Amino acid sequence: MDHDDLPPLELAFPGPERDSGVAAILSGHKxxxxxxxxxxxxxxxxxxxxxxxxxxxxxxxxPVATIELVDVRVVPMAEIDDAFALAEGRGYEDAAHWRAAHTEFFQSTGVSEYLGHTPVIDDSTLVVAQQFRLVDPTP
Structure with missing residues (x-):
């Protein structure tokens, strides 16, 4: 399947954060x-x-890779466990570290500007937790 036929996945914003996420997917860590x-x-x-x-x-x-989602859940942030945090492939030590990093990102200037306000982020905030497998890295 051609990458153009698939919905795009853009991690974070272009730049170092996206680049490190893409590298983690391609390496299999994410x-x-x-x-x-x-x-x-x-x-x-x-x-x-x-x-x-x-x-x-x-x-x-x-396009640099194709992934296939194997599990998608809408859950409060408090339900993200250590195993999921580690699977994010960004070096999170545990779920608490994951929550701190995601709170910072979700309240960042870019997200706040996009939403038109700074969201309140706490343990009850709903997130879309997705697990995937790498199908095709594009050379």
Whole structure:
């Protein structure tokens, strides 16, 4: 399947954060990702589903890999456990470290500007927790 036929996956914002996430996917260290449910709702996007394939884009918006979602759950941040945090492949030591990093990102200037306000982030904040497998790294 051509990458152009798949929905795009853009991690974070273009730049170092996206580049490190893409590298972690390509190396096999990253097998999970998390999105803020409020971002999907604001964009009017449908939630991803298990079995869906996505084209991973790099910071230049070039397709670099295809992933397949194997599990998608909408859960409060408090339900993210250590195993999921480690599967994010970004060096989180545990779920508490994951929560701190995601709170910082979800309240960042870029996210706040996109939403039009700074979201309140706490243990009850709903996130879209996705686990995936790498299907096709694009050379």
């Amino acid at each position: 097998t999970a990702l998390t999105g803020l449910l409020a971002l999907y709702r604001h964009a009017g996007e449908e939630l991803p589903t298990a079995g869906q394939r996505l084209s991973v884009l790099d910071s230049a918006n070039r």
